Amino acid sequence: DAxxxxxxRHEVTEMGQEVTLRCKxxxxxxxxxxYRQTMMRGLELLIYFNNNVPIDDSxxxxxxxSAKMPNASFSTLKIQPSEPRDxxxxxxxxxxxxxxxxxxxxxxxxxxxx
Amino acid sequence: xxxxxxxxxxxSVQEAETVTLSCTYDTSExxxxxxxxxxxxxxxxxxxxxxxxxxxxxxxxxxxxVNFQKAAKSFSLKxxxxxxxxxxxxxxxxxxxxxxxxxxxxxGTKLSVKP
Numbered sequence: 001d002a003x004x005x006x007x008x009r010h011e012v013t014e015m016g017q018e019v020t021l022r023c024k025x026x027x028x029x030x031x032x033x034x035y036r037q038t039m040m041r042g043l044e045l046l047i048y049f050n051n052n053v054p055i056d057d058s059x060x061x062x063x064x065x066s067a068k069m070p071n072a073s074f075s076t077l078k079i080q081p082s083e084p085r086d087x088x089x090x091x092x093x094x095x096x097x098x099x100x101x102x103x104x105x106x107x108x109x110x111x112x113x114x
Numbered sequence: 115x116x117x118x119x120x121x122x123x124x125x126s127v128q129e130a131e132t133v134t135l136s137c138t139y140d141t142s143e144x145x146x147x148x149x150x151x152x153x154x155x156x157x158x159x160x161x162x163x164x165x166x167x168x169x170x171x172x173x174x175x176x177x178x179x180v181n182f183q184k185a186a187k188s189f190s191l192k193x194x195x196x197x198x199x200x201x202x203x204x205x206x207x208x209x210x211x212x213x214x215x216x217x218x219x220x221x222g223t224k225l226s227v228k229p
Contacts (some may be wrong), residue, residue, distance in 0.1 A: 006163070011167045033216060033217070037157075042219065042221050042222065043216070045216050048216050056216065089157050091157075091159060093163070093217075099149045101209055101211065101215070102147075102161060102164055103149075103216075103217050104147070104161065105151075105158065105159035105160075107156075107157075107158045108157050108158065109160075110157070
């Protein structure tokens, strides 16, 4: 079975540019999470969805960040405009409600903003 | 609010020996789940082991086992017969039961394995 699939794996962009990170959930999963990891702040939850509905977006840093689930199996995280302090590893993760409650992670998207 | 504490920023173990990583958590919930994730240098987050709070029996997965003490809110990870490939960051995580719950992570323990 395919795991959580993220793209791109690595991205280097210039400050001010728009960045879009993509995520495909594990088939049948209905919860989607976006996490950010930095040396300074560790792992932070940005936002999570359940059945396509955003449940908690309190971790989204500011209006420059937005996340969507256009359908049940796909999500995007957009940063516009990007800033150097957005440099981090962004993880997408998914789970299925009511079974093991385990959250499975993608391999991460390494973002560098110069 | 729930919190997860890993008090050992770094640990070291000799190959083939046993090491225990500590984790404590704070919650007022009675139904929840605890996890250990491994993060090697590739940065991928890999599930190592999972424990349901309602189960008294400690979870085991091959060389990995936990010591779950619900009353003490303690959840330590024991790695037996340590291998070089076990070197990684290890994160303890908590998730309350229910669709509204997300993972709350500790700050991690960096494990080194000496040949």
